[in-house]
Amino acid sequence: MTAxxxxxxxxxxxxxxxxxxxxxxxxxxxxxxxxDRSLPYPAISRELAELRHEIPGVHGCVxxxxxxxxxTHNLQNEVDPNDLAALAATTFGLGRQVGMRLGQxxxxxxxxxxxxxxxxxxxxxxxxxxxVIGTDSVNVARLHLHAPGVAGRIAALLTxxxxxx
Amino acid sequence: MASLDVALKNAMNIDGAIGVALVDYSSxxxxxxxxxxxxxxxxxxxxxxxxxxxxxxxxLEMLKIEDEIEDILITxxxxxxxxxxxxxRTGKGLFLYLMVSKxxxxxxxxxxxxxxxxxxxxx
Numbered sequence: 001m002t003a004x005x006x007x008x009x010x011x012x013x014x015x016x017x018x019x020x021x022x023x024x025x026x027x028x029x030x031x032x033x034x035x036d037r038s039l040p041y042p043a044i045s046r047e048l049a050e051l052r053h054e055i056p057g058v059h060g061c062v063x064x065x066x067x068x069x070x071x072t073h074n075l076q077n078e079v080d081p082n083d084l085a086a087l088a089a090t091t092f093g094l095g096r097q098v099g100m101r102l103g104q105x106x107x108x109x110x111x112x113x114x115x116x117x118x119x120x121x122x123x124x125x126x127x128x129x130x131x132v133i134g135t136d137s138v139n140v141a142r143l144h145l146h147a148p149g150v151a152g153r154i155a156a157l158l159t160x161x162x163x164x165x
Numbered sequence: 166m167a168s169l170d171v172a173l174k175n176a177m178n179i180d181g182a183i184g185v186a187l188v189d190y191s192s193x194x195x196x197x198x199x200x201x202x203x204x205x206x207x208x209x210x211x212x213x214x215x216x217x218x219x220x221x222x223x224x225l226e227m228l229k230i231e232d233e234i235e236d237i238l239i240t241x242x243x244x245x246x247x248x249x250x251x252x253x254r255t256g257k258g259l260f261l262y263l264m265v266s267k268x269x270x271x272x273x274x275x276x277x278x279x280x281x282x283x284x285x286x287x288x
Binding site for chain 1 (some may be wrong): 192194195209211212219
C-alpha cells in the first residue's frame, strides 16, 4: 500500500546527461545492394528458381538487403516483394539483437510459422538476406538443409567483382 | 511405456541396426536420432524420407483406399530401410525410421522388434 509509485520491476529509462553529450559517431554504411545494376541478376535468379523447384511447397523467394530494400525476387502471387524484403530485414533485426544480447554471434536463420504457412529468413552475407515463403506443408527440414547452400552461392555472386566496372 | 531415448536405444539393439530416427513428417524435422555413421547424416535421411511417406499417403488418398500405412520397406544393395508411422494418440504425424545392414540383420525379426518398440513408445 505504501509502495513507492516510481518503484517497478521493469527497468526505467532515464536521460543520461553524460551519454547525451557524446552521441556515438556516425558510422558510414556501405551503399545499398538494391538497385545495383552490376549484380549478376540472371545467375541469382537461377539460384532462386532452383530453390523453388527443388522443394515442393515453396511459393517463392525474395532476396533483400539488410536495409530492407528489395534486390530481386521470384514470387508469383500477389504479395508485394518490397513488403517481404522489409519484413525479412525486420526479422533479421530481431535475430541480430538476440545474438548480440546472448553473445551467440551473427544472425543465421529465422523461421516464422503461421496457420497457413512459413516465412524463413536466411542470412546470405553481411548485407543481404534470403526470405523463402512456403505453404504449411513444406518440408522445412529439407528447406533448412538446402537453403544455406543457395544462400552461400548467392553470397558469392553478390561479392563477385563486376567485370565491367 | 518407453520414453523416446529408451525407444531409440532399443531400436539400436536390433541386430544389424545402423541408425534410427523419430521424424515429424509435417515438417521433416527429427525428434531424436541414434546411431548413424560418418557418411550417413540421419537428419538428411529424415527430411528425404518424409517425402516418401507423404507421397505414399497422397497415393492412398488418390486411390481412395481408406487404410493406413503400417510400414514401408526399402531394400538397398546392402541395407534395409524400415519406415513405421506411429499409431498411438501421442505419436500422430510421426514415423520411426530404421536403417539395418542387410548382411547382419534378420528382416522379419527387425520388423517385429520395430513394431514392439513403436507400440510401447509414449511421448
